[in-house]
Amino acid sequence: MTNAQLSLEIAKRHKVSILLSRILVLRGVKTPEESDIWLNWDIPCEHDPFLMKNMDKAIDFVLAARERKKKVWIYGDYDLDGISSSAILAGALEDWGLVANWMLPNRFDGGYGLSAGTLQKLQNAGAEVLILVDTGITAKEEIKAAKEFGMQVLVIDHHRPSGEGLPEADAILDPFLEDCEYPNKCLCAAGVAYKFLYALYQKTGKPLSDLERYLPLVSLGTLADIVPLNAENLFLVRKGMNKFPHSDCLAIQILYEKLGTTEKNFVSSNDIHYRMAPLLNAPGRMEGPDISLKFLLCKDREEIESLYERLVECNTKRRTIELDIHQQAVKRLEEIYGNNLPKVLIIDSLEWSIGVIGIVAARIAQEYKRPTAIISVQSNGIAVASARSAGSFNWHGALFPCRSLFLRWGGHIKAAGFNIPAEKISELRTSMEEQANIQGFEPVMEECIKYDLEVSLSEINMSFLNELKKLEPFGNENSYPIFLARQIAVRSFKILRGGHLRFYAVQGRTSLSAVAFNKPHLANFLQKGNVNLIFEARPNVYQGVENVQLIVLGVV
Numbered sequence: 001m002t003n004a005q006l007s008l009e010i011a012k013r014h015k016v017s018i019l020l021s022r023i024l025v026l027r028g029v030k031t032p033e034e035s036d037i038w039l040n041w042d043i044p045c046e047h048d049p050f051l052m053k054n055m056d057k058a059i060d061f062v063l064a065a066r067e068r069k070k071k072v073w074i075y076g077d078y079d080l081d082g083i084s085s086s087a088i089l090a091g092a093l094e095d096w097g098l099v100a101n102w103m104l105p106n107r108f109d110g111g112y113g114l115s116a117g118t119l120q121k122l123q124n125a126g127a128e129v130l131i132l133v134d135t136g137i138t139a140k141e142e143i144k145a146a147k148e149f150g151m152q153v154l155v156i157d158h159h160r161p162s163g164e165g166l167p168e169a170d171a172i173l174d175p176f177l178e179d180c181e182y183p184n185k186c187l188c189a190a191g192v193a194y195k196f197l198y199a200l201y202q203k204t205g206k207p208l209s210d211l212e213r214y215l216p217l218v219s220l221g222t223l224a225d226i227v228p229l230n231a232e233n234l235f236l237v238r239k240g241m242n243k244f245p246h247s248d249c250l251a252i253q254i255l256y257e258k259l260g261t262t263e264k265n266f267v268s269s270n271d272i273h274y275r276m277a278p279l280l281n282a283p284g285r286m287e288g289p290d291i292s293l294k295f296l297l298c299k300d301r302e303e304i305e306s307l308y309e310r311l312v313e314c315n316t317k318r319r320t321i322e323l324d325i326h327q328q329a330v331k332r333l334e335e336i337y338g339n340n341l342p343k344v345l346i347i348d349s350l351e352w353s354i355g356v357i358g359i360v361a362a363r364i365a366q367e368y369k370r371p372t373a374i375i376s377v378q379s380n381g382i383a384v385a386s387a388r389s390a391g392s393f394n395w396h397g398a399l400f401p402c403r404s405l406f407l408r409w410g411g412h413i414k415a416a417g418f419n420i421p422a423e424k425i426s427e428l429r430t431s432m433e434e435q436a437n438i439q440g441f442e443p444v445m446e447e448c449i450k451y452d453l454e455v456s457l458s459e460i461n462m463s464f465l466n467e468l469k470k471l472e473p474f475g476n477e478n479s480y481p482i483f484l485a486r487q488i489a490v491r492s493f494k495i496l497r498g499g500h501l502r503f504y505a506v507q508g509r510t511s512l513s514a515v516a517f518n519k520p521h522l523a524n525f526l527q528k529g530n531v532n533l534i535f536e537a538r539p540n541v542y543q544g545v546e547n548v549q550l551i552v553l554g555v556v
Helices: 003-014 018-026 035-039 055-067 080-096 116-124 140-148 189-204 208-224 231-246 250-259 269-286 290-297 301-337 357-368 395-405 422-439 462-471 520-527
Strands: 072-075 100-103 129-133 152-156 171-173 345-350 372-377 382-388 408-411 415-421 483-495 501-507 510-516 531-542 545-555
Touching: 003 018, 003 035, 018 035, 018 462, 035 462, 055 129, 055 152, 055 171, 055 189, 072 080, 072 116, 080 100, 080 129, 080 189, 080 208, 080 269, 080 290, 100 116, 116 140, 129 189, 140 152, 152 189, 189 208, 189 231, 208 231, 208 269, 231 250, 231 269, 250 269, 250 290, 250 301, 269 290, 269 301, 290 301, 301 345, 301 357, 345 357, 345 422, 357 372, 357 382, 372 422, 382 422, 395 408, 395 415, 395 422, 415 422, 462 531, 462 545, 483 520, 501 520, 510 531, 520 545
Parallel strands: 072 100, 072 129, 129 152, 152 171, 345 372, 510 545
Antiparallel strands: 372 382, 382 415, 408 415, 483 501, 483 531, 501 510, 531 545
């Protein structure tokens, strides 16, 4: 069967447009039956949680804690996946009959993961059982210390082990454990926590329907942590998105009311990526993540409104500081490197806010097409870094051979964080350049925008955009489709404040509103008249009317 025939069969099977079925074929769908998983949100696609190594041991661990009335503490992370997974565990374990206290790390006091200071606080609080979530898989020394304090430890993580042995916890759940048969290695921490609770409820006879109220938190953690949207992750996020409009969780109600899409009974991945996630991440970037976890667990309407206002204040402050540090970082980059940019950018300065350096690193990596580490040198001589990738560069692979440089480190292929003595930053620059060469990484400054399909503008209408929602959620490995349209006439062209461009794209009898954000360099091309546009098509609501708007990404 040719791709054209397959597209036609999918369109007939699901009564969708040929354009949508062509997108599915590009997503790797090989048969009409395979398209069912994409277009029918109700088809189950979950793996048996008991395939995860140590699942029975982890269940026995919490059963014993409940039976012996142990003092249980949950310790998570300061990003949204860590906060969401902590909220899922705290809420669902309480519903099951095990009340747990919680504690989160603070970027400004101890940093990522378990620390000696945190263990002392937990011991002082009388902790007997410690559940680590979204952290712990590399915390060998810290967990050893916790055991010496007499604590029992369960690790629920989704990061790769360090390769230098596992911590001596009482039980470890992590899809990346050796000999773990769980097929989905791409769960976020909220996903692993949910699968653990699913197994716990199933084994102890508690209705699984009681657990589903926490699925919106799985959606938040999965999309915020940018894990690949494989079949199971897609299914879990969709179930969570569907529950936003009807949730009995007060925090989810507030998020839906204040930040949800204008369309009734629908929350999009865009709402989560660009509205909810930044808001809930903001306190952890500015002062501490506790506000966000309190918000997600709050059951009092008056209190939750106050917490929401604090979230908004933190997010407003975050935007201001982020913009300021970005400007400083660009200036510092020029001071360090001049016109001779290396393959890996290591940009350091005194006491930048460590809460936003990751966002700034991501922006500069995108702007300069180079992996970037933004480093904030503290007054005690310890430099705190956040790194983001560009192209094929693997941060985890680059840092591992140089791990002796770091006081603490961890991360993924695309992002990492580490603490390093300030006097070793120069050595780090040399080492990262060597690692870039070993990996064969080369910066590509020419903007090469890949598009999915060539279309005519007449195919892009509100009917198609409503159909496109069937492919939600969009994210890692399910990107929002990008189109190319040729011979587009540009009408009513305007340059707006901030370097944004606005015009009407006209092809035949079709005229669509178009905007290019932060792309003043396209003005000369667009003013010439007929162009080939690369764009996303998004719904735009103006004065209560919803229309198609093209988000222009480039001109070819």
